[in-house]
Amino acid sequence: xxxxxxxxxxxxxxxxxxxxxxxxxxxxxxxxxxxxxxxxxxxxxxxxxxxxxxxxxxxxxxxxxxxxxxxxxxxxxxxxxxxxxxxxxxxxxxxxxxxxxxxxxxxxxxxxxxxxxxxxxxxxxxxxxxxxxxxxxxxxxxxxxxxxxxxxxxxxxxxxxxxxxxxxxxxxxxxxxxxxxxxxxxxxxxxxxxxxxxxxxxxxxxxxxxxxxxxxxxxxxxxxxxxxxxxxxxxxxxxxxxxxxxxxxxxxxxxxxxxxxxxxxxxxxxxxxxxxxxxxxxxxxxxxxxxxxxxxxxxxxxxxxxxxxxxx
Amino acid sequence: xxxxxxxxxxxxxxxxxxxxxxxxxxxxxxxxxxxxxxxxxxxxxxxxxxxxxxxxxxxxxxxxxxxxxxxxxxxxxxxxxxxxxxxxxxxxxxxxxxxxxxxxxxxxxxxxxxxxxxxxxxxxxxxxxxxxxxxxxxxxxxxxxxxxxxxxxxxxxxxxxxxxxxxxxxxxxxxxxxxxxxxxxxxxxxxxxxxxxxxxxxxxxxxxxxxxxxxxxxxxxxxxxxxxxxxxxxxxxxxxxxxxxxxxxxxxxxxxxxxxxxxxxxxxxxxxxxxxx
Numbered sequence: 001x002x003x004x005x006x007x008x009x010x011x012x013x014x015x016x017x018x019x020x021x022x023x024x025x026x027x028x029x030x031x032x033x034x035x036x037x038x039x040x041x042x043x044x045x046x047x048x049x050x051x052x053x054x055x056x057x058x059x060x061x062x063x064x065x066x067x068x069x070x071x072x073x074x075x076x077x078x079x080x081x082x083x084x085x086x087x088x089x090x091x092x093x094x095x096x097x098x099x100x101x102x103x104x105x106x107x108x109x110x111x112x113x114x115x116x117x118x119x120x121x122x123x124x125x126x127x128x129x130x131x132x133x134x135x136x137x138x139x140x141x142x143x144x145x146x147x148x149x150x151x152x153x154x155x156x157x158x159x160x161x162x163x164x165x166x167x168x169x170x171x172x173x174x175x176x177x178x179x180x181x182x183x184x185x186x187x188x189x190x191x192x193x194x195x196x197x198x199x200x201x202x203x204x205x206x207x208x209x210x211x212x213x214x215x216x217x218x219x220x221x222x223x224x225x226x227x228x229x230x231x232x233x234x235x236x237x238x239x240x241x242x243x244x245x246x247x248x249x250x251x252x253x254x255x256x257x258x259x260x261x262x263x264x265x266x267x268x269x270x271x272x273x274x275x276x277x278x279x280x281x282x283x284x285x286x287x288x289x290x291x292x293x294x295x296x297x298x299x300x301x302x303x304x305x306x307x308x309x310x311x312x
Numbered sequence: 313x314x315x316x317x318x319x320x321x322x323x324x325x326x327x328x329x330x331x332x333x334x335x336x337x338x339x340x341x342x343x344x345x346x347x348x349x350x351x352x353x354x355x356x357x358x359x360x361x362x363x364x365x366x367x368x369x370x371x372x373x374x375x376x377x378x379x380x381x382x383x384x385x386x387x388x389x390x391x392x393x394x395x396x397x398x399x400x401x402x403x404x405x406x407x408x409x410x411x412x413x414x415x416x417x418x419x420x421x422x423x424x425x426x427x428x429x430x431x432x433x434x435x436x437x438x439x440x441x442x443x444x445x446x447x448x449x450x451x452x453x454x455x456x457x458x459x460x461x462x463x464x465x466x467x468x469x470x471x472x473x474x475x476x477x478x479x480x481x482x483x484x485x486x487x488x489x490x491x492x493x494x495x496x497x498x499x500x501x502x503x504x505x506x507x508x509x510x511x512x513x514x515x516x517x518x519x520x521x522x523x524x525x526x527x528x529x530x531x532x533x534x535x536x537x538x539x540x541x542x543x544x545x546x547x548x549x550x551x552x553x554x555x556x557x558x559x560x561x562x563x564x565x566x567x568x569x570x571x572x573x574x575x576x577x578x579x580x581x582x583x584x585x586x587x588x589x
Contacts, residue, residue, distance in 0.1 A: 089344070172412075
């Protein structure tokens with residue numbers, strides 16, 4: 001269990017993490033989402049005792065990290081897979097960590113086997129690909145067989161097989177009763193892996209919901225329309241009380257009207273359509289809506305009137 | 313949703329992490345990189361080789377020396393000529409033992425695995441210091457023993473390792489160089505976190521004042537330079553004549569060396585605990 005209470009960290013005048021409170025519970029996979037610069041890495045560093053909070057606190061298993069007697073046996077973390085000495089072999093990179101945690105050296109062989117790096121154990125880490133280093137980082141986190149796991153972008157650099165392997169691993173750990181907290185930018189993957197989601201933006205909590213709840217939060221299923229005369233179509237859709245957003249060039253996202261109706265309207269006004277597809281609400285759209293201001297579509301200066309189309 | 317208790321736990325052979333586990337981890341780190349062994353090998357070769365070379369040159373040019381040079385010739389001091397190389401290599405070793413972790417970012421893993429920062433620093437200091445002593449314990453007598461026969465061959469004054477004063481000098485040099493050339497740059501490495509700047513500052517701090525000695529006014533040598541760690545160590549080992557401006561008598565010299573060593577480590581510890589990693 002990870003618990004943040006009014007966690008705050010400032011760098012100069014800006015608050016990288018601002019009054020953040022959330023709980024990460026055992027037995028489920030909790031995703032940690034937010035745009036770049038939102039404070040995800042800072043939050044993880046605060047959890048692991050690398051930085052000290054200016055206000056508030058964060059505890060793991062009811063203890064602050066620096067007061068934990070055997071941290072490797074309580075928390076396993078993957079923060080940066082490239083933070084390794086290139087001249088050291090994978091085996092010795094894990095061995096010093098095992099020693100540091102008072103763990104039996106046989107754990108090194110066990111975790112290497114678990115992540116599929118047993119064959120390259122004696123090779124220097126400098127020659128590893130990003131995917132291999134990612135696996136090594138996951139191995140490091142698993143050394144102490146900890147009940148709490150913290151991963152920062154664990155699938156970064158992995159091939160599809162690797163991504164699926166990580167997903168299966170995360171879900172298995174959660175099923176074993178461990179606390180699994182992972183951050184990622186891969187929305188489609190996160191949607192399949194996480195049960196609960198914590199979203200932050202500009203250091204503040206934006207949402208702390210189950211996966212189902214957060215997807216429901218996004219605007220209901222909408223229709224994607226691509227047309228060379230998209231901007232001509234907009235006023236006709238609006239006249240039927242549709243809400244139009246994301247007007248990037250010839251693409252529109254329309255909610256409030258179904259695909260059939262939109263198709264009929266376009267046909268009625270002689271506007272050609274290149275694409276007309278219904279989009280199921282998903283984590284990506286929910287996330288985009290939560291973390292960016294509503295997109296304002298402004299017609300170009302050659303229109304007779306500036307049209308502002310805001311989503312609700 | 314009820315959480316099932318975690319069924320798999322680490323092997324029962326787990327130890328409770330403490331200073332001994334920290335020590336083991338630091339030793340594993342140091343011995344598992346090639347640079348450690350290369351530096352040690354280089355130190356042995358360069359120190360002993362350079363001293364042998366110096367002894368040879370002394371022997372070959374002996375006939376042309378003036379009376380003063382012959383009289384002030386110290387077979388122990390001259391045999392120590394190669395220790396400059398040893399010093400540079402030990403400084404490089406001690407600095408990179410910590411700065412390599414900062415430059416690669418592994419320092420974060422170190423402190424995630426063991427958030428007791430002072431314990432980590434102390435464990436690393438012990439390993440680095442012991443390696444420094446192990447190196448000087450071989451190079452200092454090595455340089456001495458290789459030089460004496462060469463001196464003797466050319467008719468120069470020689471010293472015997474069984475001679476009490478010689479023995480005492482060598483032991484003092486082993487201890488002071490082994491610790492000063494490692495633990496002070498080591499602390500500077502923690503403070504500056506950058507390999508290049510820490511090595512440069514360490515080299516400058518160790519040798520610049522001593523080198524500038526001859527051109528500095530006497531009062532600066534007596535009251536400032538004499539209290540620098542490497543200079544005080546030279547006083548202790550007998551390499552500095554007791555009437556020289558940089559000379560410091562035994563008790564003050566011991567205190568000076570101890571204060572510098574402890575002071576630097578303490579400074580590194582304080583800053584480390586206060587800073588974000």
